[in-house]
Amino acid sequence: MKKVGITIGLPRALLYYRYRVFWETFFQELGFEIVASEPTNREILEQGAALAIDEACLSLKVYLGHVAALVGKCDFILIPRISNFGRHRNMCTRFEALPDLTRHVFRDRRLQILSYELDVLEKKDEENALMEMCRTLDCVSTKAFKRAYKKAKKADTEHFRERCRKQDALARRDGMKVLIAAHSYVAEDPFMGRMVTDYLRKNGVIPLRADLTDRDDALKHSRELSPTCKWEISREILGGIQKRKDGVDGIILLSAFPCGPDAMVNELIARRVKGIPMLNLVLDAQSGTAGVETRLESFIDIIRFKEGSL
Amino acid sequence: MAGAVRRKIAFPRYAEYHCAFRYIAEQALGVQYILPPPLTRHTMELGAKYSPEFVCTPFKTCLGSMIEALEAGADTLFMTHGLCRLGYYGELLEQILRDLGYQFDFINLSDYDMSKKKDLIKVVRRFNPKVNPARFLTQFMEGARMVEYLDEITAEYYRNCGFDASGGDYKRAYQNFLNDMYTAQNRADVENGYRRARSAMQAVPLDKPERPLRVGIAGEFYTVMDAFSNLELEQKLADMRVEVHRWMNVTNQFMHYKSHRNMRVKIMDLCQYEMGPTAAANIWWAKRCAERNFDGIVHIKSASCTPEIDVMPVLQTISRDYKIPVLYLTYDAQTSDVGLQTRLEAFYDMIDMRKKVL
Numbered sequence: 284m285k286k287v288g289i290t291i292g293l294p295r296a297l298l299y300y301r302y303r304v305f306w307e308t309f310f311q312e313l314g315f316e317i318v319a320s321e322p323t324n325r326e327i328l329e330q331g332a333a334l335a336i337d338e339a340c341l342s343l344k345v346y347l348g349h350v351a352a353l354v355g356k357c358d359f360i361l362i363p364r365i366s367n368f369g370r371h372r373n374m375c376t377r378f379e380a381l382p383d384l385t386r387h388v389f390r391d392r393r394l395q396i397l398s399y400e401l402d403v404l405e406k407k408d409e410e411n412a413l414m415e416m417c418r419t420l421d422c423v424s425t426k427a428f429k430r431a432y433k434k435a436k437k438a439d440t441e442h443f444r445e446r447c448r449k450q451d452a453l454a455r456r457d458g459m460k461v462l463i464a465a466h467s468y469v470a471e472d473p474f475m476g477r478m479v480t481d482y483l484r485k486n487g488v489i490p491l492r493a494d495l496t497d498r499d500d501a502l503k504h505s506r507e508l509s510p511t512c513k514w515e516i517s518r519e520i521l522g523g524i525q526k527r528k529d530g531v532d533g534i535i536l537l538s539a540f541p542c543g544p545d546a547m548v549n550e551l552i553a554r555r556v557k558g559i560p561m562l563n564l565v566l567d568a569q570s571g572t573a574g575v576e577t578r579l580e581s582f583i584d585i586i587r588f589k590e591g592s593l
Numbered sequence: 594m595a596g597a598v599r600r601k602i603a604f605p606r607y608a609e610y611h612c613a614f615r616y617i618a619e620q621a622l623g624v625q626y627i628l629p630p631p632l633t634r635h636t637m638e639l640g641a642k643y644s645p646e647f648v649c650t651p652f653k654t655c656l657g658s659m660i661e662a663l664e665a666g667a668d669t670l671f672m673t674h675g676l677c678r679l680g681y682y683g684e685l686l687e688q689i690l691r692d693l694g695y696q697f698d699f700i701n702l703s704d705y706d707m708s709k710k711k712d713l714i715k716v717v718r719r720f721n722p723k724v725n726p727a728r729f730l731t732q733f734m735e736g737a738r739m740v741e742y743l744d745e746i747t748a749e750y751y752r753n754c755g756f757d758a759s760g761g762d763y764k765r766a767y768q769n770f771l772n773d774m775y776t777a778q779n780r781a782d783v784e785n786g787y788r789r790a791r792s793a794m795q796a797v798p799l800d801k802p803e804r805p806l807r808v809g810i811a812g813e814f815y816t817v818m819d820a821f822s823n824l825e826l827e828q829k830l831a832d833m834r835v836e837v838h839r840w841m842n843v844t845n846q847f848m849h850y851k852s853h854r855n856m857r858v859k860i861m862d863l864c865q866y867e868m869g870p871t872a873a874a875n876i877w878w879a880k881r882c883a884e885r886n887f888d889g890i891v892h893i894k895s896a897s898c899t900p901e902i903d904v905m906p907v908l909q910t911i912s913r914d915y916k917i918p919v920l921y922l923t924y925d926a927q928t929s930d931v932g933l934q935t936r937l938e939a940f941y942d943m944i945d946m947r948k949k950v951l
Contacts, residue, residue: 336905338897338923364866370706376677380868380903387863387906400866511684511703541647543899547681550645554688565647 287422290316291397292357294349296323297342298365298378300467304442306361309413309435313423318357320349323474327352332568334388341475341539341568342468343377350385350394359397360385363412366402371513372502375544443498450495454530459586462527464493464520464552465537466545475566476537482572482579491531493523501526509551517548524556533560533586535579540567560586600624600698600720602669603662605655606632608818609747610843612774613739620778621732622720624669629662632821636661641926643689649678650895650925651815654822656686663695669720674702676870677900679814735780737848742787744844746770749794752838755831758800766793801836806944809882810839811875811908812893813901816924817841823893823924824933830891833941838887840878841871863907869900876907883915888944890917896925918944 291310293299299306299319310317321327323345331348353360362382367373377384382398399416400407410432417423454460461483463470470476470492483490494501494516501522505512508521524534536552538545553561562582564575602622604614606629618626630636632654640657659670670690672683683701690697700719705712717724750767757763770793773786808830816822817839827837856877857867863876879890892908894901905921912919920940922933 336902338902340899366867376869376900377903379866380872380900383864383866383868384903384906386865387910390906390910398865509684511681511701513680513703541897543649543678543897544681546645546647546897547652547678547685550648551685551688554692 286316287314288316289359289420289422290318290357292353292360293317293319294346294353294360294362295320296346296349296472297381297468298363300471302439305435305439308438309431312431312434313417313427316357318353320352323349323472325474328474328568338541340377340542341566342466342542344568345472345474346381347385347388350389354389354392354394359395361397363398364400364402366400367404368401368515369403371511372403372515372518373513374515375542377543443495446495447497450491453489453491454527456489458487458489459583460489460491460531461533461535461583461586462491462493462524462531463535463537464524464549465535466516466520466539466542467492467494469537469539469542469566470494475539478572478575479535479537479564479579482576483583486580486583488583491527493520493527493534496523496526508555509548512548512551514544514548517544521548521552524552528556528559531559532590533562533582535582536561536563538565540565560589600669601627601667602671602700602720603627603629603659603665603667604671605629605658605662606636606819606821607815608820609743609771609774610740612743612771612777613736615775616739616777616783617733617736618720621729621736622717622724624721627662627665627667629658629665629667632658632819637926643693645685647897648685649813649898650822651813652678652682652686653926654815654819655682656689659686659690660693660695663690663697667697669698669700671700672702674705674707677898735783738780739774739777739783741844741848742783743774744842746787746790746794748839748842751827751831752836753794753799753801754828755834755836756799756801756805758798763794763797763799766790766797769793804948805834805836806889806941806948807836807838807882807885807887808944809878809887809890810837810893811841811878811882811890812922813895813898814841814846814871816895816898817893818843822895823922824928824930826891826893826922826933826937829934829937830941833937835941838882840881841874846871846874863910868903868907872900872904872907875901875904876911879908879911879919880915883911883917887917888948889940890919891940892919892921894921894923896923918947 293306307317327348328345330351331344334347334351335344350360362385364382365374365378382396386394386396397416399412401409401412413432414428417428465476480490498519501519504525505518505521508525512518512521536549538549549563553563564578602618602624611628615626618624636657637654639660640653644653644656672686674680680703683703687699705716707713717729754763770786770790777783777786810817830837857873860876860880867873882890908919
């Protein structure tokens with residue numbers, strides 16, 4: 284594989300957690316260098332919060348912090364516009380605005396943004412969008428692109444299937460299990476959801492993830508809980524809840540303040556999923572671990588109390 | 594049996610469009626229209642009480658208005674679909690109202706694929722199975738015509754009402770127009786009402802300086818248009834003798850510009866992609882105001898409106914490049930009238946001073 288001498292920066296936030304394997308395989312296969320920002324730390328968060336509009340969600344603040352951390356370390360920063368995967372399969376409008384929004388936030392620093400537009404309703408599918416993006420770089424042949432895309436897609440599918448299998452294995456284990464309903468970029472971020480999963484594990488609870496389940500299956504099942512839900516990730520979570528809710532002892536609805544889709548979907552889940560302890564946890568930039576831990580502790584106590592083991 | 598009873602339908606109060614909703618419901622669909630009471634503090638409190646905390650404010654307003662409509666005797670509620678969170682309003686509103694124990698029929702456009710003709714007919718038939726499609730179409734178009742007139746006269750009103758030299762005739766003409774629209778029974782009523790309003794407003798003497806202060810209004814679809822939700826921002830500005838220009842309304846967004854593609858050509862330098870449902874229109878309008886040397890722009894949104902928060906960085910760029918002041922206002926269920934008045938007065942003083950200096 285020949286090197287093309289271009290470094291692509293991947294901000295370690297938002298869709299990085301969904302597309303990491305796909306993006307890395309794809310760009311490496313084409314001979315690009317990849318650099319991802321450090322896992323979220325206090326400095327990244329503070330920098331992002333200073334850059335973003337006050338009212339923006341915590342996830343966007345973290346994202347902008349990661350972009351800032353990549354400035355000067357790469358030739359391009361990858362920020363795609365991902366709008367939808369079809370009817371009733373939209374992303375939050377924030378993902379539509381992301382490339383332009385970031386460009387304007389960093390208006391003084393002349394950011395080099397590499398972007399592609401995924402908008403199936405407007406007939407822009409992933410393969411064509413990526414191909415178009417590669418054309419602007421002018422160093423990728425169609426043949427090499429096709430090979431890289433195929434390989435990346437395969438690696439991504441296998442990686443995700445493996446993670447789902449691990450979840451199934453965890454679900455079969457004995458012990459108290461709690462289902463975490465959260466976007467992957469909230470659940471896996473060290474400054475957001477990771478402290479929840481860490482705390483649960485430390486206290487002998489098995490955390491399961493609602494969004495780590497076969498996606499086609501989840502999309503179908505999501506209709507049973509909410510027939511008109513239109514957000515792809517929310518539908519995956521809804522489907523995951525529908526699939527796993529009978530095998531777990533509690534559900535944690537974990538969201539970043541103030542997540543638009545979650546504000547509505549979590550309310551609906553709380554109203555429609557009955558008979559199981561549920562905790563609605565909203566994380567913001569201020570929440571230290573202490574406040575969250577107290578709430579988790581009392582939640583675990585409630586579950587144990589309900590099951591008569593306390 | 595159910596077909597014999599006329600439905601009593603309601604849609605949440607929204608700016609002055611209830612005139613057109615009533616016309617379409619009663620003339621085109623042949624159902625009874627229940628006018629929800631005017632929006633008040635009480636409506637907001639009611640809505641905020643039963644809504645999730647971080648949902649956008651229009652959801653709370655809609656919920657409050659729907660509860661009041663049900664109390665006023667409506668048996669069918671209607672909710673539209675939309676590109677942002679609006680597309681999910683229907684299902685959650687229905688769930689909350691059912692949990693409160695209300696009995697009603699709910700027609701939610703998000704249940705249908707409105708780009709298909711078949712689904713469109715299904716929706717119409719649900720309102721009234723006996724509806725005559727040909728009659729429906731003509732009457733619907735007349736209702737749409739009324740929307741155009743409402744938007745045209747409203748825009749005209751806010752541009753000029755601050756300079757009324759007669760002591761209230763301008764406002765009276767506008768109020769009479771709204772009454773005419775609300776009571777219109779047929780096409781002639783609509784046309785005559787519009788013509789009467791036009792000549793009445795033209796007859797009012799205006800005392801307008803040669804170069805009045807001009808302010809452009811942009812923002813989120815519901816709050817920017819609904820005078821109660823934005824605490825009568827346009828009237829407040831107009832009362833300070835400012836020409837108020839707002840592009841965003843139902844006519845401009847949906848009827849005159851079917852596609853945003855052409856609009857996006859003019860803002861290519863600012864954004865590469867479509868950033869959200871009303872982003873292109875708002876950015877284009879802000880840029881146009883700046884290019885036409887307006888004295889300021891007011892950007893209005895409800896609390897936690899995602900698409901409009903994302904437009905703000907672009908407006909900041911416009912503000913800096915064209916040296917035009919932008920006032921960003923966020924409305925939630927608690928926003929106070931006095932606080933807004935203070936901010937507007939400060940904004941007015943600033944743009945007034947700039948005009949004298951520059």
